[in-house]
Amino acid sequence: MNAIDPAIHIAAANIRLDGVTKSYGAMTVIPKLDVEFRAGEFTVVLGPSGCGKSTLMQMIAGLERVSGGKIIIGDQEVQDLEPRERGCAMVFQNYALYPHMTAFDNIAYSLKIAGLSKAERRVRVDIVAKMLGLTDYLDRKPGQLSGGQRQRVAIGRAIVREPAVLLFDEPLSNLDAQLRHDTRIELAELHRRIGATTVFVTHDQVEAMTLADRILILNKGEIEQYDTPKAIYHKPASIFVAKFIGSPPMNILAVSGDGAVLRLSDGQAIAECHLKGDFQLGIRPEDVVLDKSSTATALRAHVRYREDLGSHSILAADLSGTVVRLTTPFGSPPPDSNVLLLSCPPQRLHLFDAVTGKAIDGAFSARKKDRK
Structure with a gap:
């Protein structure tokens, strides 16, 4: 461990937003x-374009x-302070590096402005460069670096200040798929090492699920859910969350309850349930089961198409007028006909209010404890 690691650990601070609003x-x-974003945690703010996530980030940064x-x-309280007075460092989507400066000078610039000596700047930049694998590139200008290297320079410029808070505004969106994957790993390792309070804005669910300690999902500026990746995936708080997280997304079916069972629009019974009324029922594609035993309770669906993705296949089938997707192991034999018999384990089902879209707890008595 170097001198910067414990300094950032000590500086890490929680962030609390109390009744914050933004209007134009x-x-x-x-x-x-x-x-509230907890000190030392990696929080991802996730949502579609226009949901307010970047605006939220920029308000924190000032x-x-x-x-x-x-x-x-x-x-x-920092809402009235200038950005430089808030103890935050921000990494932008477009890197925002000075093109006429070397990587060393870009990283060291804030230290120079703060009045640190040339010798101290050299020591701290060398530490950060070694941490980020940039030691051999410090004499190069941004135009001589790859996209991933420029991103690491931008990260280095942020952490060299030993900030209380690190803010990332969609920093990986300009990178190709392989480089995004590699940089995600680097960011996760960096956070484990320095322990800074980190807020990371993205619209990419893979980035959110792989990086976050907790995920804040925004929809039109309002919080849909704020929880761990596991909880958000396995127990979504709303249809919006259920469909936003997961690829393919959760299947959503219109059902009605008579106090004993839930039925699809064509009358097929899909699950036992004590509730009455109209609802939306969700099940993830990997939880839909091909019923090869042809039991009497199996649901009849008709195959629409099949996608082979190498690691697995996705079948799309018409079930009661709705396209349902299910995953199967790659190489598994195709169905003998275009008719599929499906079953939906009750412990894998999610029930939502038909009007509000909010999750309804306790609808299925057979739900397993590990999914609560």
Whole structure:
């Protein structure tokens, strides 16, 4: 461990947003928002384009003023402070490096502005460069570096300041698929090492699931769910979350309950349930089971198409007028006909309110404890 690692560990601070709002004239981008990001955690803010996630990030950094509410970092209110006074460092989507400066000078620039001596700047930049695998590239200018190397320079420029908070605004979106994968691993290892409070904005669910300690899912500026990746995947709080997380996304079916069973629109019974009324039923593609025993309770579906993806195959079938996707091991024999018999284990089912889209707990008595 070097001198920078424990310094960042010590500096790590929690971030609390109390009633924060953001409006542009008559347009409200973020309604009243209350949330806390825990010190030392890697939090991913996830959501579709236009949901307010980058605006939220910029308000924390001080690049956007709040319209109302408080932002508290550690024990200090910062909503009225300038960005340089907040103890945050930000990594942007476009890197924002000075093209006429070398990698060394880009990383060291904030230290120079802060008045550190040339010798101290050299020591700290060398530590960060070694941490990020940039030692051999410090004399190069950004135009002489690959996209991944430029991204690491931007990260180095952020962490060399030993910030209390690290902010990432979609930093991997400009990288190709392989480089995104490699950089995700580097970011995860870096966070485990330095333990900075990290807030990472993305629209990519893979980045969220692989990097986050906890995920904050935004929809039109409001919180849909804030929990661990495992909880969000296995117990989504709403249809929005259920369909946003997972590839393919969760299957959603319209059902009605008579107090004993839930039925599809064509009358097929799909599960026992004590509730009455109209609902939306969810099940993930990997949880749909091909019923090879042809039991009387099996659901009849008709194959639409099949995708072979190397590691597995995805079957799309018409079930009661809705396309349902299920995954099967790659190389498994295709169905003997275009008719599939399916079953849906009750412990894998999710029930949602038909109007609000919110999850309904306790609908299936057979739900296993590990999915609660």
